[in-house]
Amino acid sequence: MTVDVVIFTIEGGDLKVLLIERANKPFFGDHALPGGFLLQGETTHAAALRILKEKAGVKDVYIEQLYTFDDKGRDPRGPVLSVTYFALVPPSDIVLKKEKDLQAPALYPLRRLPKLAFDHAGIIAYAVRRLRAKLGYTNAAFSLLPKFFSLFQLQKTYEAIMGTKLDKRNFQKKFLSLRLIALTDKMEEGMRQRPARLYRFISQKPSELKKFF
Amino acid sequence: MTVDVVIFTIEGGDLKVLLIERANKPFFGDHALPGGFLLQGETTHAAALRILKEKAGVKDVYIEQLYTFDDKGRDPRGPVLSVTYFALVPPSDIVLKKEKDLQAPALYPLRRLPKLAFDHAGIIAYAVRRLRAKLGYTNAAFSLLPKFFSLFQLQKTYEAIMGTKLDKRNFQKKFLSLRLIALTDKMEEGMRQRPARLYRFISQKPSELKKFF
DNA sequence: CCAAAAGTGTTGACTGTACACCCATGT
DNA sequence: ACATGGGTGTACAGTCAACACTTTTGG
DSSP, rough: OEHHHHHHHEEEEEEEEEEEEEOOSSSSSSSEEEEEEOOOTOHHHHHHHHIIIIIIOSSSSEEEEEEEEEEEEEEETTTOOOEEEEEEOOGGOOOOOOOSSSTOEHHHGGOOOOOSSSHHHHHHHHHHHHHHHHHBBBGGGGSSOOOOOOOOHHHHHHHHHTTTTOOOOHHHHHHHHHHHEEEEEEEOOOOOSSSOEEEEEEEOOOOOOOOOO | EEEEEEEEEEETEEEEEEEEESSSSTTTEEEOSSSSEOOOOOOHHHHHHHHHHHHHOOOOEEEEEEEEETTTSSSTOOOEEEEEEEOOGGGGGGOOOOOSSSTOOOOEEEGGOBBSTTHHHHHHEEEEEEEHHHHHHBBBGGGSSSSSHHHHHHHHHHEEEEEOOOOHHHHHHHHTTOEEEEEEEEEOOOOOSOOOHHHHHHSOOOOOOOOOO
């Protein structure tokens, strides 16, 4: 029985997943989701938090159970049940281990994933579907953005996840009408264009809404 | 490691769940979801199908994995992980074992559930939430209705699950526009009012839609 | 001055909702 | 005759989608 975690972040306008490179057989050298066996007396949720800390160096992020996989043949070594979670991490918070060896975690854009071990390609595809749906009726995006952000950043986050372009005025109108975010008196800095006003999420806790996308 | 199944059906205009009465400690005499340990080499999905057959006498119904529960303290005997499924069964297909002893399965309306063992009250509440959401963007209702049904029956099914009254004309307009169901040349029989025209689902396979409730 | 994103409203199409009456049948 | 659901359309309100130009800043 194992726990695997799909860790998402946004970087360079792309939705990315954290993967490690396997240092053992089977699938030696292929890429895989971070995960592993449960420690003695540990719940699967606690194990997912531990993996997040170990591989991405973060805590207090959005995390949710995804699905439990136990199809025959998913692990050549025999029947293995895997409880999977997915997490959303702001890019600025990720701390990747620097060691240049196998098992070193790195971020890969969804559009160009390397060869994946086990059924992990399927797990990631399923996680993306769930993430897209989730974004349409929750405030989960707060966990992919820094504390203060511009409407443009927010829109780019939605575009990266949904894989579509959105209309600027319509997006802003709709999102502001949800009353999930509030204007702050901060301004963007260091950009080479007109500085944007920064917003914050009113609540940093997950909440459900009536569907808005 | 166990598998538990939330088996839903509609009976007398009410959404009901199949429960057994426990014949062993702990929670002796309380009601519980049908479930049990995995057989040697069995997947959780296969176990859920087996339980459906054993307790409700049905196969080929809508079934889907719900969630995996492993909170500390959910079973007083120690850490137990339970992979749960939910199933939708047409009332006409259910065959309950008739034996009048403990473990005998019976249907209970959601509004008046008996005292439940373990965390099963929470599991059922979660299953209902998922079922309501599911009904809003899939054709899952096909698995709660007989092959031929009237629009009124369909509407009552939605009302029982959603727990709300719906407007007849608007419901029919919306549902027909989805092109999920087709008119047949059959008519209702044996009712004491004007016979209704019967419809059928065009596809008996689960499919997703763009959200309609 | 140029590049890049900021900021800002209106219109037309579509969708959802509210609502009431006569009809066909079995008892 | 009466009770029960069968069957049918319209009008108003709200939401969604398309669309373009001026402003501010850094380089």
